Amino acid sequence: MAQEEVTLERSLDNAANVLRSKMDANEYKNYTLGTIFYKYLSDSMLYYVAELLEEKNISLEEAQKLYEENQDDQYLIEELDIKFNYVIEAKNTYTNILKSINNHTFQVSQLGDAFNSIESQGKEFEGLFDDYDLYSKRLGNTAQKQSDTISEVLSAIGKLEIVKTPEDTLGNAYEYLIKQFASESGKKAGEFYTPQKVSRLLARLTLVDKDYTDGMTVYDPTMGSGSLLLNFRKYVEHPKRITYFGQEINTSTYNLARMNMILHHVDVVNQKLRNNDTLDEDWPVEEITNFDAVVMNPPYSHKWSANAGFKDDPRFSAYGVLPPKSKADYAFLLHGYYHLKHSGVMAIVLPHGILFRGAAEGKIRKKLLENGAIDAVIGLPANLFYNTSIPTTIVVLKKDKQDRDVLFIDASKDFEKVKTQNELRDEDVEKILTTYKERKDIDKYAHLASFDEIKENEFNLNIPRYVDTFEPEPEINLDEVSKELRETNEKIKENEIELISMLKDLTSKDEKITKGLNDFISVLEEDVK
Known part of the structure; x- marks a missing residue:
């Protein structure tokens, strides 16, 4: 397995581990898959921002900074809309929200605003994050605990590179998630x-x-x-x-x-x-x-x-x-x-x-x-x-x-x-x-x-x-079986004779034990006659 895939799968498992103790697999898949989808939309757009501004081979953090500096450029916004049919504001990108997590300022409402913004940009996006319940009590009993749980999920997936990889890698990762959740949650996911x-x-x-x-x-x-x-x-x-x-x-x-x-x-x-x-x-x-x-x-x-x-x-x-x-x-x-x-x-x-x-x-x-x-x-x-x-x-x-x-x-x-x-x-x-x-x-x-x-x-x-798959049992060679049986019996007899010899070398001051040992030897000697 390629190192990239190992890292990807481990990160996805880490995100699932955050939620596994709080809900069953059929529920937590919604959070993990929704996070992957949101990151893909955000990262794809940021990389294209860098491309439009003729910046190559830069990190998402650098692309985010470029976007913040040029977010009022109408031409840039129009090009993004043409390319993706959506535009995510600089404050709502995955990269920016991850920064707020690292700064310990993140609140669940930030992610809610990001999701609402995406869903409002076209029919194809309507309701896509409906199952990503940011305020579920399963995430925590308080707003802060809910924010902490979501933060851990976002962080677990945050370092993944899921855009600048072969398309099949992304597809395989997506299917890996579905397969893992199907396996854990049984029929519902299957x-x-x-x-x-x-x-x-x-x-x-x-x-x-x-x-x-x-x-x-x-x-x-x-x-x-x-x-x-x-x-x-x-x-x-x-x-x-x-x-x-x-x-x-x-x-x-x-x-x-x-x-x-x-x-x-x-x-x-x-x-x-x-x-x-x-x-x-x-x-x-x-x-x-x-x-x-x-x-x-x-x-x-x-x-x-x-x-x-x-x-x-x-x-x-x-x-x-x-x-x-x-x-x-x-x-x-x-x-x-x-x-x-x-x-x-x-x-x-x-x-x-x-x-x-x-x-x-x-x-x-x-x-x-x-x-x-x-x-x-x-x-x-x-x-x-x-x-x-x-x-x-x-x-x-x-x-x-x-x-x-x-x-x-x-x-x-x-x-x-x-x-x-x-x-x-x-x-x-x-x-x-x-x-x-x-x-x-x-x-x-x-x-x-x-x-x-x-x-x-x-x-x-x-x-x-219509298709006969019957396989007949192999014929038994009785001569070979008889030969093997005789050889086995001879081997058993040799082992019994050797055992008798070893038992005769044993001694004991206890007459009861000595009598029992002699009786056992007599039985064995009868068998080997």
């Missing part, structure tokens, strides 16, 4: 975190044999922190031509996705994000609704209303039945598939139950298979996700398939165990992608099943029905 290898796999599956040189639209109806959407930037020729559509029901997580978009320099016009319930109210409806790629990692077997009125909803009406109230897995799948462009590709992660459960889900699955909608079923290892240890499956769907074949891949045994979590390796991801592209049978790994074969299996898509 709901919005998809491991990066899985995110990359989902994105790349939808891009196989596609050319989006002229731009593309991607949609994640359960976007969480937005990591699934942002992965597309790494694999297309012109990442700035991607338009991102995403919806998230949890407001805190929705704000996290908005921060993530800004941190990754996604232009405001390319962000179409919404805070709402994906299943309860269809979206988007007025804007582009046919997407080149749809990716999803929805909450598994989530409950939903399944009201009778949804039978007339165009997302579900073609299937004759609704997914059950107790399991919304197919509701999410059908929502995403409905919004897929005719030439697009969808990849969704779901529990294995969707492959074989009957009743309404069985009818929906049958209809999808009859329509040729399901392109591939990929079994993933267990314990990949922070919110569940169960094995999951990726289902790949299309609307323009010329056949009704389904490729089955059993990748459940290919992973690396890291501490208590399983992780996909790069070679595991590449193996899946290569197999998906080639669509050929691989012994104990992949099988291309015809529609007739699936029909014979009564539309049950359980992977073991």
